[in-house]
Amino acid sequence: MKVIIIGAGGAIGSCLSGWLSEVSQDIYLFDKPSVSEVLKEKGITYYKQNEAKQNVKVKVIDSLSEVENPDLIAIVVKNYSLDGVSGLIKETVKGNPVILGLQNGVENQRILPKYFDRVVYGIIEFNAWLDEIGIVGYQNRGPFVIGTLDNGMQAELKAIAELFNKGVETIITDRITDAAYCKMVINLTNSFTTLVGMGYRDITNLHAFKEILTNSMYEGVKILKKMGVKEYKAHTMPTWAKIKASATLPNFITDGMFKKNLAKMVLSSMAQDIIQRKSGESELESLIGEFVSLGDRYGMDIPYNRAVYKLCKEKFNRHPFVPMTEEEVLAEVRKLQNK
Known part of the structure; x- marks a missing residue:
């Protein structure tokens, strides 16, 4: 071949x-x-x-x-x-x-x-x-x-x-579209970790970081369920049940596993585009932008992804790109939640 x-x-x-x-x-x-x-x-x-x-x-x-x-x-x-x-x-x-x-x-x-x-x-x-x-x-x-x-x-x-x-x-x-959407849920983390410069600055507020990261994925799962997408389980990705647990259970239960998984995270492809290559081009629209559009279509409340998407659109085209702190991003989420 x-x-x-x-x-x-x-x-x-x-x-x-x-x-x-x-x-x-x-x-x-x-x-x-x-x-x-x-x-x-x-x-x-x-x-x-x-x-x-x-x-x-x-x-x-x-x-x-x-x-x-x-x-x-x-x-x-x-x-x-x-x-x-x-x-x-x-x-x-x-x-x-x-x-x-x-x-x-x-x-x-x-x-x-x-x-x-x-x-x-x-x-x-x-x-x-x-x-x-x-x-x-x-x-x-x-x-x-x-x-x-x-x-x-x-x-x-x-x-x-x-x-x-x-x-x-x-x-x-035989379920390639389900598999693609399920992988997109994991890719939702790319925008946020790039926005806060993970790998280039220290994460100073673990619980704020964890709240945004896990809820971004959980919002994605809820959208897929609303669409009728069936979970495609791959051994390299967390299950929907684990994503829900990470977002909803108390920190004292989930902190240990989250820290373990956080240590395994590497620079995302989006961070390689925005931070490493200093390019204004990224997959922002085709990943988190796609989910925000789906949230609009299905009338769903997704403040974490909406806030991250809005901030990424503002920040990614600025040169030089300056990462935000996780507290600053969470403050934008709270504004949407309190509307």
């Missing part, structure tokens, strides 16, 4: 590129020139958190047209780049390859079908981060969860899973 990975220099793209390049000679990486040059020279070095590093030599292409009739194109870019990348594929790639969209959220389910008729969607159930171009760390080696909207293309799904499973755990599901 000839595979092109677009966005090979990002955190998830680097992981996928490194893992697959170890097990197949037909993996071709594509990214912008400044990234491609580094990958050509140094390859990809990956490591599991607190473990030894491994380096993999990779094949990098300068144009998508270099690979004739690829079987699969894995698009590992953020939603805000998806239209542009899709247009480039249509212009330069011959044949009718399967397209694998690996993005957070469900916006890719609206964008990719405009360009392609053979689309597989993937959910990323692990965390990864870039130390620099070509050097990536991760917490767990997968899994990816893949599926199609109509549960068609079973042969293609099995072929992708067979290849991917040689390098990273990959699971086929």
